[in-house]
Amino acid sequence: xxxxxxxxxxxxxxxxxxxxxxxxxxxxxxxxxxxxxxxxxxxxxxxxxxxxxxxxxxxxxxxxxxxxxxxxxxxxxxxxxxxxxxxxxxxxxxxxxxxxxxxxxxxxxxxxxxxxxxxxxxxxxxxxxxxxxxxxxxxxxxxxxxxxxxxxxxxxxxxxxxxxxxxxxxxxxxxxxxxxxxxxxxxxxxxxxxxxxxxxxxxxxxxxxxxxxxxxxxxxxxxxxxxxxx
Numbered sequence: 001x002x003x004x005x006x007x008x009x010x011x012x013x014x015x016x017x018x019x020x021x022x023x024x025x026x027x028x029x030x031x032x033x034x035x036x037x038x039x040x041x042x043x044x045x046x047x048x049x050x051x052x053x054x055x056x057x058x059x060x061x062x063x064x065x066x067x068x069x070x071x072x073x074x075x076x077x078x079x080x081x082x083x084x085x086x087x088x089x090x091x092x093x094x095x096x097x098x099x100x101x102x103x104x105x106x107x108x109x110x111x112x113x114x115x116x117x118x119x120x121x122x123x124x125x126x127x128x129x130x131x132x133x134x135x136x137x138x139x140x141x142x143x144x145x146x147x148x149x150x151x152x153x154x155x156x157x158x159x160x161x162x163x164x165x166x167x168x169x170x171x172x173x174x175x176x177x178x179x180x181x182x183x184x185x186x187x188x189x190x191x192x193x194x195x196x197x198x199x200x201x202x203x204x205x206x207x208x209x210x211x212x213x214x215x216x217x218x219x220x221x222x223x224x225x226x227x228x229x230x
Contacts, residue, residue: 005074009047012047020045031061070230073176078172089143090193094121096169097110120180127144147194193222
């Protein structure tokens with residue numbers, strides 16, 4: 001089995017890369033694909049860059065060139081649910097692209113036109129394994145629910161409240177929805193996992209430099225545990 005692991009930023013993957021037995025690297029579309037083993041499992045670890053287009057390109061390369069059997073996307077997200085706080089983990093069971101808007105043609109906001117689904121559902125087995133991989137977290141809570149994605153950094157409290165009301169989202173970020181979209185079209189199982197950095201909906205925030213090592217450690221621990229479980 002080949003496991004694809006995608007993060008938007010180098011710092012989200014740096015500890016995991018140190019733990020892998022690197023066999024080769026390939027450069028494609030401005031990205032470095034690191035192929036090797038963790039816990040004797042084949043993994044491809046890659047920083048896709050920020051935004052939906054970068055993430056979609058990266059996912060398609062993983063499918064076409066590395067024949068991945070599943071994709072795990074990790075990273076940082078802003079919280080939306082009022083009971084979600086910095087350091088908590090949100091595991092997506094489905095994703096929606098909140099900036100997709102063809103309501104002028106009668107579509108529901110977030111619906112990709114002529115797509116046979118509204119939301120992109122994560123693989124149930126991978127969601128369960130992600131939750132199991134979070135079993136040792138004692139200082140932070142773990143949630144399962146909808147994550148929304150768009151090519152916007154959301155800092156406006158009114159927009160966050162709108163995402164809560166419109167989509168019932170637990171978190172928002174900029175890559176997961178397009179990774180889910182691409183994996184769905186290719187019939188590749190996937191899951192998206194996010195460490196929460198802040199939540200304007202309940203006034204919770206943390207200095208990013210303080211939060212970064214927490215997020216990196218959480219992501220690395222979850223990924224190591226998941227790889228062992230897959």
